[in-house]
Amino acid sequence: MLENLDISSLGLMAAAAFVAATLLPAQSEAVFVGLLAAKSVDPFALFLTASLANTAGSIVNWWLGRLIARHGVDKLPARLRPDPARFAQAQNFFTRFGWPSLLFSWLPVVGDPLTFVAGTLNYPFARFLVLVVLGKAGRYAALWAGWASLA
Numbered sequence: 001m002l003e004n005l006d007i008s009s010l011g012l013m014a015a016a017a018f019v020a021a022t023l024l025p026a027q028s029e030a031v032f033v034g035l036l037a038a039k040s041v042d043p044f045a046l047f048l049t050a051s052l053a054n055t056a057g058s059i060v061n062w063w064l065g066r067l068i069a070r071h072g073v074d075k076l077p078a079r080l081r082p083d084p085a086r087f088a089q090a091q092n093f094f095t096r097f098g099w100p101s102l103l104f105s106w107l108p109v110v111g112d113p114l115t116f117v118a119g120t121l122n123y124p125f126a127r128f129l130v131l132v133v134l135g136k137a138g139r140y141a142a143l144w145a146g147w148a149s150l151a
Contacts, residue, residue: 006041009035009040012031014049017057018053021057021061021136022112023061032046036144037151054136055132055136058105061112061115066120066122069119069121082113086110087117093114094117102131102132102135106135106136
């Protein structure tokens with residue numbers, strides 16, 4: 001595994017996955033598949049890096065949600081305030097489907113706000129972490145399996 005460990009590739013993956021999981025608009029799937037195709041890094045190391053960094057970004061969302069629950073949205077800098085329409089959509093989804101919705105935290109558009117909403121609703125961190133890791137790792141595992149079947 002260490003013979004095919006490119007730290008710069010893993011750093012790129014970590015940055016892309018982290019940012020993609022925050023409320024900022026970004027995607028990490030193309031970076032993941034591109035690095036798999038380039039064969040510049042061990043696929044398992046890439047999978048772990050992507051899953052953990054993407055989960056870390058979701059933890060930031062949960063934490064921001066907790067801050068808002070305690071202090072209100074007005075205390076956040078304007079650039080960190082959630083889009084009201086996306087926030088309402090995520091709240092409705094989380095309220096309607098409850099904890100299983102966190103398994104879909106990997107979904108574009110609604111996934112990131114779901115993790116934020118979980119924080120605003122004071123969803124327990126340990127349960128949040130387990131569900132989000134499962135969802136995030138599941139997405140990268142599916143991408144890895146899809147790429148491997150085509151390669």
